[in-house]
Amino acid sequence: MSDSTKYQRYMNNALDRDLSEPEWEALQAHLAESEEDAAQWEQLQDVDEVLSTTPQVDPPPGFAKRVMAAIASLHLGDFASRQLGVGIAFGMMAAAFFILPLLSLLLIALLLIITDPGALNELFQTGTSGASYFISVSNDIGDNMGAIDQARPVLLILASAVIPLALLWAWSVRHVFNKQKVSTNQRASQR
């Protein structure tokens, strides 16, 4: 370490009040000999004086209230719902964890089939027979529905089965959302 670097370090440490007595004496002796470093030491002390005596600035009035209003408006207050969110995220990750191997297996199976002409032909035949089976089943359902239509109107069956189920689903969704809203409002009113 050169002398200059050493005394620069001493000056820095002196400003931090972290200089031993021998080091301080060595610095003083050096500054008495070096005008350039003595001038720099003066300037460093001025910098230290200005910075250490300048007070903190105050925030504008009402700042804390604005921060709390911003927090309230972002609805970050409900830690429970955030934990629920975390739970959902973990659930989705777990689902992905289980689904990815299945998708990989499916992809491998598809690759094996595509690269094997015999298997591809078999798949095509299965597909066409499946399609014809689906068409015949659809026709059967149509015939059966027609028979039911003669005895009881189809619309009545739909109304008695699908509509109550849809209403039940809508009520469940509304109930869950309302529950979250009420817990947030309760916390707000407690304040």
Added chain:
Amino acid sequence: MSQDSDALLVQQTLDGDQQAFGELVLRYERDVFNLTYRMLNNRGEAEDAAQEAFLRAYANLERYDMNRSFKTWLLSIASNHCIDRLRRRRLTWLSLEEPLPPHPALTSDIPGPEEAALTNERNVFVQELLDNLSPDYRLAVVLRYWYDFSYAEIAEMLETTESAIKSRLFRARQALANQLDANPVSALNPALEGS
């Protein structure tokens, strides 16, 4: 004692008492605002950044380690946010389509007693000094002089080494001393006496 009660307020906030976080905001608003103002040198932007720092702290409160000082944790959030803002600001300045921002001294247009504190000669002088430092150096100076943090604490906050912080502060002091050489502190003395 302060740290214990900080931890208590954090726990109460985590238990759903938002008012407890309000206490923490009141306790540290000055520290956080001072940091953002010293770093950004613009009153409006400093207020936005300070608010953002509190929001980030609140949103990440579950990650706060109760064994650490809440103030240190909060100021490290504010510091990182200021560094991000300064980087974005630099990119904006580099864009030819964006107009240059007005001089910080001209942006303090909000009336009130706090304005006097911000626009007085000493603050303008100090902010001009700080403004010529790189963000990393400026942050080291601000944390050292206005918060009296040790090198170890600053290093922990900025996720670097103690020697790196010591080096930054040393170079920052030298740069500031060179600035003072061009703009002597004696010109400020009347303002210092008056403030």
